[in-house]
Amino acid sequence: MSVRIAIIGAGSVGFTKKLVSDILCVPELQDAHIALTDISAHNLGMAEEIVRRVVEANGLPTTVSADTDRRRALEGARYVMNCSRIGGLEAYAGDIRIPLKYGVDQCVGDTICAGGIMYGQRNVPAILDFCRDIREVAEPGARLLNYANPMAINTWAAIDHGGVDTIGLCHGVQNGWRQIASALGVPRDELEYICTGINHQTWYVDLRHNGRRIDRDELVAAFERHPVFSSQEKVRIDVLKRFGCYSTESNGHLSEYLPWYRKRPEEIERWIDMSDWIHGETGGYLRYSTESRNWFETDFPAFLAEASQPIDPARRTDEHASHIIEALETGRPYRGHFNVKNKGIVTNLPADCIVESTGFVDRFGLNMVAGLSLPMGCAATCQASVDVQRMAMTAAVTGDVELLKLSVLHDPLVGAICSPDEVWQMVDEMLVAQEQWLPQYAEAIPAARERLSRGTVKTRDWAGAARLPVRSVDEVREATASRRTMGVLGQRPGA
Structure with a gap:
């Protein structure tokens, strides 16, 4: 069967x-x-x-x-x-729009932060x-x-x-590996690595080219001399210098998980690059997603024609799913990086949290490499996010509004920008705006609506420090054709 x-x-x-x-x-x-x-x-x-x-x-x-x-x-x-x-x-637009009223400028807003x-x-x-x-x-x-x-x-x-x-x-780990190989100027199949941490804050704790360990100074030098990455990855390079490890996550993503790079609007442009949404643009992934939806609807016949092409196993992607299923069904081993319960996989993160780390799959199941440790700085940033995730997950299961507000209050970027009163009102506003998708808060939202009607926190109509308009289908088509011609159209970095 x-x-x-x-x-x-x-x-x-x-x-x-x-x-x-x-x-x-x-x-x-x-x-x-x-x-x-x-x-x-x-x-x-x-x-x-x-x-x-x-x-x-x-x-x-x-x-x-x-x-x-x-x-x-x-x-x-x-x-x-x-x-x-x-x-x-529709809901995602609120994840970006409402926090902006309180000064919280996000690039993606899909992991932690308010969105x-x-x-x-x-x-x-x-x-x-x-x-x-x-x-x-x-x-x-x-x-x-x-x-x-x-x-x-x-x-x-x-x-x-x-x-x-x-x-x-x-797929953040795979994308970062390709980028590192490009920065070093070495073939990808010669670059080996171990990554560990939490999703979107995973760290290359061991990098080797043909068995030779790549240290921080060599990697910093490679990125700083690269004609593209040196301007696109300013946050990642700065974190690499200070923490000693390169982050899997893109410049825009990483900037919103930390409290230092997006907290003052006048400094945001110093750390981001506007050449593509993933490098830090305000609401960048929302714009990208909106354009992609509009383009796909219009150009569906072209996508259908592409689906008529022969499948080429040599062009199989490194998305994990098919490789996991193949390993479980055939017994052919597969090595990848997976999100699972910690339970000792990363020694200096809590046992109950979800880590993203190295593991192997075969017919016997998923077998994770245990006993890995993060450098203390990397572990500290992960720990801050884990605490937010634990509160947010528990609030989502129980419908506990106070715990939800505490999770937002403790978010690194939100906490660097907002006062407690601002956080409490912002969460009430988001609850009311997204009521139709929040069944667990059905009994609590009327009270949130009442509090919001009496709110005294002043907000502003702000598009963000680095917002770009949504492009038309024709503009997207032209830009995509140009990128394809230049050979730079690839997978979206991990989001």
């Missing part, structure tokens, strides 16, 4: 195509059943059409189904991938619903492969409260 693989949030059409194409590069998985599900029938229909085109163009025995009824899609599934974005771009914490409040109830359905209708022992952010909060909730074997997956 063929394995059934379900994808929740399959309406993320481009990413779904990538994941399915990777799976179909594995001969033993080509007779799989791919079950797609999404709450948007329109997006789901596009995803189904593209996946069926891939299957048909390659003459594969793969079967495909698409259903807005999630439970039907999950029936008998051995693997479930979660790619959902709860609240879509990421609220994103978690929307996601956790849905994650627990997914887990309930997996327990009830999927194959016994089914695994959840979570791609949705906020990674640590979602994975933590699924394991502690969802009762499902869950692995969190991100």
